[in-house]
Amino acid sequence: MLDAKMKTQLEAYLQNLKTPVELVAYLDGQDKSRELETLMNEVSELSVLVSVVEGEDTAARRPAMGVRSVANGTEMRFAGVPLGHEFTSLVLAVLHSGGHPMKIDQELIEQVRNLDGEYRFETYISLSCQTCPEVVQALNMMAAINPQISNEMIDGAIFQTEVDDRKVMAVPTVFMNGQQFSQGRIGLTDILKKIDKNAGARSLKKLAEKDVFDMLIVGGGPAGASAAIYAARKGIKTGVLADKFGGQLLDTVSIENFISVTETEGPKLVANLEAHVSAYDVDIMRGHKASALTVVADDGSIEISVEGGAVLRSRSVLLATGARWREMNVPGEQEYRGKGVAYCPHCDGPLFKGKSVAVIGGGNSGIEAAIDLAGITAHVTVLEFDSKLRADDVLQRKARSMKNIDIITSAQTTEVLGDGQRVTGLQYTDRNTGDSKNVNLAGIFVQIGLVPNTEFLKGSVALTARGEIEINARGETSIPGVFAAGDVTTAPFKQIVVAVGSGATAALGAFDYLIRQGVDEPVASIKAEEEQAA
Template identity: 55%
Template sequence: MALDSAIKNQLQEYMTRLVNPIKLVAYVDENPASKEMIEMLEEVGSLSGKITLSKEVDTSKRIPSFEVNREKEVSGITFAGIPSGHEFTSFVLALLQASGYPLKIEAEKIEQIKNIEGKFHFETYISLSCHNCPDVVQALNAMSIINPNISHVMIDGALFQKEVEDKQIMAVPTIFLNGKTFGQGRMELDEIVNKIDSSASLKEAEKLSKKEAYDVLIIGGGPAGASAAIYSARKGIRTGIVSERFGGQVMDTLGIENFISVKATEGPKLVAALEEHVKEYEVDIMNLQRAKSVQKNDLDSLFEIELENGGKLKSKSVIVATGARWRELNVPGEKEFKGKGVAYCPHCDGPLFKGKHVAVIGGGNSGVEAAIDLANIVGHVTLFEFASELKADDILQKRLYSLSNVDVILNAQTTEVIGKDKVNGMIYLDRKANEKKTIELEGIFIQIGLLPNTDFVKNTVDLSKFGEIMIDNHNQSSLPGLFAAGDVTTVPYKQIIIAMGEGAKASLGAFDYLIRQ
C-alpha cells in the first residue's frame, strides 16, 4: 500500500511528535497481503529515525499482522491486517501514544483505567469502511497503553474471513474479551471502562446526584440537543446536557449532502464539529447517560430526571431531544438473527457480505441509498418495498435501476427472517398475488424509517399515535416547562438542518418560560 504524497507529508509532520523509539514487529509470509502491509510499514518507518521494523515468522500469530511496541516493552497493541481507510488514524495514534505522546484523556479517567485489576485481552473485528470502528479501536488501544494488563488486537474482517465465518460475525465492530463476545457496535472509552470496572456505574450515579439544579437540562446530544445547548448557554443560564452518545443517529450517517453551506460531509465529522462548538460554552456535558424517567415536582416546580444508572438530576426546565432509532420489522427471526445476518448499517456491515446475496427492506431514500452502496460490495442486492412504487428521490431511483446486480420487488411485505446459526433466507408476502414466497439470502439490511425515543416520557407528556412528543409553536409539550425538539417530536420532515432549528426554538421557548416564572 503506497501512501500518496499528501498523506505522506501530513504523516511526516506527525512523526516529528514521536517521543520515544517505536519498534514495529511484523508477522508475515509470501502472500500479497503481507507484502502490501510491509510496504506500508516501511514507508511509514522511513519518515522517522525513531521507528524500527523487524519481520518474524510465527505460525501462532495472525498473518499478516504487526505489533506497535516501545523499544524495550510490549505495548499490547496489535493490528491484524492493513489499517488503511478509517483505521489509518488508529494506526497513527497508536504510534504516537506508544511513544509516550500525551493521551487526550482526563487524568481521573487515566487513573481509573490504570487501577483496573485482572487480565483483559480484547479482539475487535472491523471493516475498513466502518466509521464507527475506529472509536472502539482507538479506545482499546489507549487502554492498552495505560494498563499493562490490557491488550488489544484490531482484526480486519475482510482479510480474516475464516475467523469471521467461524465466529459467525455479521456486524462490525464486534468485540471479544478473553475469547467471549463483549459488545457489538460503536462503544466509547467511558462505556468500555464502565463495563469492566464494576464499581464505576455506582460512583458515577452518586457523582451526578450531587449536582446542583440546572436552569435547563437537555436530554439528547444530537443536532437538536447540541443546538439547544448552545442557544441556552449563550443566554447565560446554567445548562446541562445528558446523552446516551453525543451525535446520536447522525453518527451512523455517512454521506450528508443537503446541509446548507456545507457541500458534502460525513456524520462523524459533523458530530465532532457540533461537540467542539458546544464545548466553547459553559455546558455541563454528561455523556453515556440514558434517561429512565422525567417527573415534575408540584412543590418546587423542579423537574427530576432519573437516569438508568440510578443517578438523579434536577432542573427548572427540560428539553427532550432524544431523536429516533432504526425502526424494526417486528417479524419472527429478526431479533434472533440481529448481528447474524440482520443489520441496520450498510456502511459498517456491508464489507462482511462481500460477494453474497443480500436484501434491503425499504424503498425510501435510506433504503435505495443502502442498495446502491451495497451493490458495489456484495454479489447481488434485492430491494423489497411494501408499496406499489419506490418512495425515494427520482435521481436515486435512476441510479438504482442502472445497476445490473440489483432487483426490485414491489408490493412485498416481509413476514419472517429464517436461518439456522445465521440468516439463510426470508419469507415475504406478494401482496399483489396474495401469495407467500421464500427467497434465499445471506444478509438483510432493514431501512424502514425511524422510531422516536420517547419510552421514558410516555406517562409524562402527550404523544402522537406514532409515539412522538406533541409540541406547540414554542416547542413546549403538554407539561409546562418540558420542551422537545427534533426527530422525537411531531414536527414533519426528519432532517438534520430542521432538527437544529427546532433545537434553537426549544431553547428560546425554555428561556421565555424561565423568565416568566
C-alpha cells in the first residue's frame, strides 16, 4: 500500500516519537477494512514505538483506526482509509500522540488544555478535498492536547448512508456533540473562538495593544506573503493581518506553472510560503478581517479597523486581500449553500456520487469541473450564459466527448430549487427564446469567476466598477502610503506567480515611500540592505 519511498520518509518521521502509540483497529469483513489493516501493519513495522491493537468499542464505525497515546490516553480516529490528502493527517496524529511537539503557539496549546467540558467532534471529509486536512489536523491536535476532546475523521464516500442521513452535502462538515458545528475551512483559532467565548475578546485586546507598524500587510495569500518577506528583509516593523494564511491557494488542486517548482499543490505551497514568512521577524495576526481603512490627519499614519473593534496603525499599508468565488446572486443560492450549492468540485464532488449535478459557467474552470465531476456523478449539465463556451478548445473537445455531459449555452440561471433541506434542481431562462426551464438535480457547482475582496474599502481608495483596487506600476493606490498587490488589484492576469511578483513590487514601492517619509531606522543600514538586494 505504501511504496518504498513513502516508507523511507515515514520511518524517518517516526524517529521523532518519544512515547508509545497504539493503532487501534475497528474492522469488519469489508475490503476497506482489509486495506486499513494493511496500512496499520505497514506503519507499525516502521517503529518499535508503534503497535496495532484490537479496539473494544462495539459502537465504533467500521472500518476505522484509532490513534491512541499510551502516555496520556488520548485517542483520535480515522473512519475510512486515511490516504490521499489525509495521509498527512494520519502521520501528524501519530507524531503528536507520541510526544512530538506541535508547531503552534504555546499560548494556543494552553488554551486548549484549559478548556472545560467534553467535546466530541466528527469531521466528514472526502479524500480529494484539500481543505479538509487543515480542519482534521486542527481538531486532532486539540484531541492530542486535551483528553476531554476527541475527533473522528469520516470519509463520506465510504459512509454514504450516514452522510445522507445527516444531510452532509459539503466537506469538511464538523459535528460537535451531535450538532453541526461548522462547514468549510476553519482553523484552530476560529474553532477556539466558537468554543471559548472569551477567546475573541482576548485576541482583539492583543491587537489593540500593538505598536505602530512600519508596514502592515492586509491579506495572507501569495501577494501578501511575498510583500511580507520583502518588507521584513528591509529591517522594518512588519505585520500581516489575515483571516486565513494562503487565500485561494488553499483551494487550488494542482500547480504546474510556478517557476522552479515542476508540480505542487495549493496547501503545500501555502505551507512553504508561511514557513518562509515565519523565518523573518513578521508579526502574523491570523483569524482577523479588516473592516475599514482610515488616514489619520495629524501624522499621516493609516488605521486599519478590525472586525470586532480593534484598530491597528501603520506608517504604510499594503492591501493584498485577494478575491473569492463569484456567486450567482439568485433566489435559493444562499439558502442551499452547503446543501447542494457548492463552489469546489474537488472537495464536494465525491458527495454526489451517482447523482445528477450542474456546473454554472463555461470557462476553463467550469469545463474542468464538469470533466472531473463526470467521472464521479451520473450526469453533469453545464449552463453557460454566453452563446458559446469560453473554455480552451482542448477542454471543450474533452467535455463534448463524454456521454454524461450536456452543455446548454445562452442559459441564464434564475433560481435554485429545493425542498427546504437540500437542492432538488434549478431554473434557467433560455436567452434565445425567453422560455423558463427546470433541471432536476442534486448539486450545483458555481464556477463563474472571481470577485475582489474590497467591500471594506468602498469610500476610501479608488476602485474600478468591478471593485478592483486601481494601482500604478509601483503598486501605489489613490492614497499616499497605501499600496496594493495581487488579485484584488487591476493587475490584468490573476496568476500565482504574478501575485508574488506584484507583492514584491508593492513592498519595494512602500519601502521607497517610507524612506522619503522618514522611518526610525539607521539610513546606513537601509542603504546597505538595498545594495545587498541589488
